[in-house]
Amino acid sequence: MPATDVAAPARLRWITATIRDVIDETPHVRSLVLDVPDWPGHKAGQHVDVRLTAEDGYQAQRSYSIASAPAAAAALMLTVERLDDGEVSSYLAGEARVGDRFELRGPIGGYFIWTLDLGGPLFLIAGGSGVVPLMAMLRHRAVAMSTVPATLLYSSRCADDIIYRVELDRLAGQGGGLKIVHTLTRERPAGWSGYTRRIDRAMLQNVGVAPEAQPRIFVCGPTPLVETAARDLHALGHEPHLIKTERFGPTGR
């Protein structure tokens, strides 16, 4: 059985990751490509705990979603949004350089995950950096050449804040049943023909997969977005057990 099976009795331990590459995704968001010796593999949607230790022994710890597909086990990717008062994110998405080392443990999570055998259709709903675990699912789907129909509804503040924009455009352009719909909540750029409001019930109905198709739904973003979307999806007739949510603290989105 794979080490990441829910009931696999593998102890979680802190291991050292080395930064192999740094990718600036947006003005506030960076991806870190990591070398992690003996990484046991992961499932799309899982996260890791990151622990930083200062010279004086002070430790700070946070959780970050894994952005890379399970198949890319040789290069684990985390995508981190820099928060103004973030003890850990200000380093990971700020000062961190290639060759730096820090501790992490994982993979963690058996709830907010998508595996090929779960099938679809997939309906993914993201706010801001909530797109990260959903990107792992889309990358997994692409690498595995899955033909499961998938829809991503992705809310960003402005066009410059859209994470993975080029890769998302490329994935959607390949056809194969992937639809990506953006909405911008604070800007209407010249020539923008997409949505310019927060995700709401009408948008979920128009963009999303009909409840009759029993889509597997994953919602990740700031708490208000997640709670509103979950309530609207329920009202539209989606079964609660097919709606998985993951929220993070308010970031003013």
Add this chain to the structure above:
Amino acid sequence: MADESQGAAPLDGNAAGGLLHELFALDVTAAEVICDGCGAVAEIGAVRAYGGAMGAILRCANCNTSIIRLTHTAAGLWLDMRGARRLFVAAPA
């Protein structure tokens, strides 16, 4: 997920997966818990979580009962599960 907000806003039980894993020999985020307050059944990953690396309180999303409290102190790790009537972990597929 980036759970840097350590304030009043709850996260999901999923975010406490690493902390719970320090005590349980397996990842319990997909395990089902029955709330002792209202009888609601939920996956650990889906309940409300408050706290951070030093400890967490998991609360029922339905009635807000404290289901699991896990706290690090200098003396060791404390677990209080009075609000959890039962925990069910499915056999691996």
